[in-house]
Amino acid sequence: MMLVALLHYYRFAAVIMVIAVNPTHHVMAVSSAAFALPPPSSAASNEIPGAITDGGKNIEWMDDWMLRFGGVASNTNRQLHALTSTVGQMKIDEMKRRLLDINPGCNVTLIHDFVTVDTADELITSLPGLTACIDAIDGMIEKTALILACVNNSIPIVTCGGAAGRMDPTQIVIDDLTKVSEDRLLFHCRKRLRQNHGFPKVPLPGQGKKARVRKWRINSVYSTEVQQKMDNTKAEMVTSSFRACDGFLGTGYRMLQPWHTDKTPEDGSITDMTPADVDVATVESAAVDTKTIKVHTYMDLINNAAPLPQYNLSSAIQAANIYSSRFALLRYDPSTDRFVAYYSNKQSWVSGCRKMTEAIRITTIILRNVFPERFTSDSPELVMAVSGGDYPAVDTHKYATCLFKNEEGPCDESLLTQAPILHFGSVFNHPLFPNMIGMPMTSSHTNCFLDWLMIDRQPCKLFLPTPSDKRLPWDELIPQLVWRGTDFRFLSIQNDLERPSFEKHVEGKANSNANKNKAATTILRENIHKWLPRWKGVVYTAESEIEATRTKTLPKINMKFADVAEGGKHPAIGAKEYKKWEKIGFPVAGERMNEVVLSKYKYHIDIGGGGGTTWTGTVRKLGMPGLLFHHITPTKDYIHDQIQPWVHYVPVQSDLSDLMEKLEWAETHQAEARRIAETATALMEHLSTSVGFEPLFEQNNMLNPLLGVIEAYKPMNLRDEKSWDDAFGQLGGGDFSPFLECSPDEGCEVRKGPKGKGSHSANNSI
Known part of the structure; x- marks a missing residue:
C-alpha cells in the first residue's frame, strides 16, 4: 500500500x-x-x-x-x-x-x-x-x-x-x-x-x-460558517533574521493570526476599532521600529524574503509628498468589495497618469485572483501607495541636489521607514528612494503578467527571441552597431543635457569653404558632453561615416533617428525639424527598421529614453543573434535584475564615453562576444516559456512585492464609508479625490478626475 x-x-x-x-x-x-x-x-x-x-x-x-x-x-x-x-x-x-x-x-x-x-x-x-x-x-x-x-x-x-x-x-x-x-x-x-x-x-x-x-x-x-470579522493585523518580528523561505523551521517572522489588532483591553480580549477609537497620533506612531534592519532598499527585503516595515493609512497618505504627479492611493473597501484609487488634487494630472491607471487596473485583477481570501466583505481595508510612468515623478525641487548629483541615497533618511510605494515603470539604480519598489512597466510588460495568470500561464511573447529560421549565423551578421529610435528627451529630472540646435550650435560657425557636414560633426564632437545620449550616437555615426568614406569601408556605427517625437510621432526622414541637418548631409535621420531587419546586424545598443531605459528595447535586442551593448543609466527596469554584464551584455556608461572602446573590444574578441550574445538569446528563450516566466511572476517581480505590502499594512478595520471618510480626512486625505473604481463583476470605471491642475473628466469603463 x-x-x-x-x-x-x-x-x-x-x-x-x-x-x-x-x-x-x-x-x-x-x-x-x-x-x-x-x-x-x-x-x-x-x-x-x-x-x-x-x-x-x-x-x-x-x-x-x-x-x-x-x-x-x-x-x-x-x-x-x-x-x-x-x-x-x-x-x-x-x-x-x-x-x-x-x-x-x-x-x-x-x-x-x-x-x-x-x-x-x-x-x-x-x-x-x-x-x-x-x-x-x-x-x-x-x-x-x-x-x-x-x-x-x-x-x-x-x-x-x-x-x-x-x-x-x-x-x-x-x-x-x-x-x-x-x-x-x-x-x-x-x-x-x-x-x-x-x-x-x-x-x-x-x-x-x-x-x-x-x-x-x-x-x-x-x-459553511460565514467568515468571521477579523481585527487588524498583528505581525511581530521575533528576531532580526529573515523570514524562512527554504523549507526550514525557523524564527524569521510571526503572523500570530491574520488581521489582529494591537488594541487590547485590560482583560486581554481583542476588540474592533470603531470611528471613535481612531486617534491620529496613535495611528501615526503605530509603525514598527526598523532601525535595526540594515538594508539599502525595500526591494532588498523582498529579495531576502524579509518583512517590510509596517505602515498605516497615515504614512501611505504622506508618501504623496515625495511626488509632483503620477502618484495614487489604492484602497480596498470591504463594505462594497471594491477597489478605489485616489489622486491628490495638489498634483497635476499628466499624460503619464494613463499608464498609472492601467497598472492599477491590472493590479486589482491580480490581487483578487491570487489572494481571494484577503479581499472579501469580511476582510479589513487595505491601502497601497502606487505610482507609474516612464520614471518616478518625484518632486524635483525638494530633491534637486540628490537627483542631479545622482547620490548613493537615500535622498531623505526618513524614507527608510516610510510606506512602500509600488512603482510600475523604471526606478532609480541607486537607493535614492529606498521605499520605492520597481514593478513591471505598463502595459506590454504588465499584460504579460496578467495573461500568464489568467490564461493558463500563457508564455510572454514579449520575450520571444528572433525566430530560429530568421537568425543569421554569427559570421554572416552585418558587422555594424545599429540603432533606430525616436528623438526623445533623456531623464530630464536628473540632468540638463540638451538636443543640439542647428541654428544655435552650427549655423554660421563653420568656414564657408569647408565641408559643412564635417564642420558640423567637428563642432558637435567638441561639445559631445552637452548632448543627449541618442544625439551622441548620431554624432558617432557622422564620424564613422566620414572615416568610412576615407577608407572605403563599411561604417562601424549606424545610429540614427527613425522618428521625431515633437508634434506627435512622425518619420524622421524629411521631417521639418531635420531639414537643415539633411541639407548639409549630416546623418541625423535613417530609415525605419523592423525587428527582422535589425536582427541581421551584429551589434545593438538600447539607448535610454525619457525614463532612462527603453522598456521593450532591451529584451527585444537581447533575443536577437547579435551582441547587445546595454546602456547603464541612473535608472533600471525590473527585468534588468535578470541579466548580468559580460554574461548577457556588454555594459556601456550613461554618457556613452566608453562606447567606442567597448565596440573595439567586441571586434577583437569575436569568440567572447558571440558567447555573450548566445547566452542572452538563450535567456530570452527561457523567459518566453511558462516555466521560465514563472519565477518572474511568483517571486520578486509581482507576487512577493504585493504580498510584502499586504502584510506590512496595519488596517484600522473601518467598517463603513462614513468611518473611512472621517479617518481619511483626519489623517490628511482630504486633498485626494477618487478617480478609478474596480468591482469584481463590472471591471474598472474611470471616475471624474481630480480637481487640481490638469485634471481629466473621463467617465468610461476600461
Missing part, C-alpha cells in the same frame, strides 16, 4: 487546512499540502492522527518550500511537528521522524518538488498505485492544477477549502465542488476550472431544478 503526500507552499497563503478528524478526535492541520491515500486496508489503525489512519506502509512526501512564514513562532499554532526543538530543521525531515516514531514500519520517501501547473500531471502519473488524493493547497492556481491533474487521470480527489476566520468545527461539511458555498478559495478554483478547462457551468442559487448540472464528482471539505 502507498500513502503519498504532495506538499507545496507559496508564501502568499498561511491558512490552516483541516484534513480529517478521526474517532479519537486527533486533527491533522496542514498548510499548503496535498495528501494522496491508498486503498482502504483491512489492517486499519488509528495510530497515526488525522488523515493518516489506515496503517499504510509506504509514504512519499514531496516538498520544496515548506513554510515561507518561517519558524516555530508561525507554525506552532497549527502544525504538530513545529516545536522549539525543531527550529532550523527541514520540515519534511521532521514529518518523517514523527511518522516513524508513530509507526516504525512506514516507508517514507522524501521528494523535493513543487506542485505547479507544469508539474502536477507528471507528479500524479509518476506515482504507481495511487488511488486517491487529498488536496490542502491554499494557492488557487496550484490547487486548480492538482484538481485538474487528478480528474484527467481518473484519480479521486478530496479538496479542502479555506479556514481563515472560521472557528466552528461543527460547520465543516463534505460535498461536491459544484455545491460549495461560503468559500472564496474553492469558488475561484471552480470558476477557473469552468472558464479555462471546460467543466460544466454551475447554476446560481435559486435557478431551480432545470438549472441543475451533473456533479463534478470532486469531493470538497469546507466550512
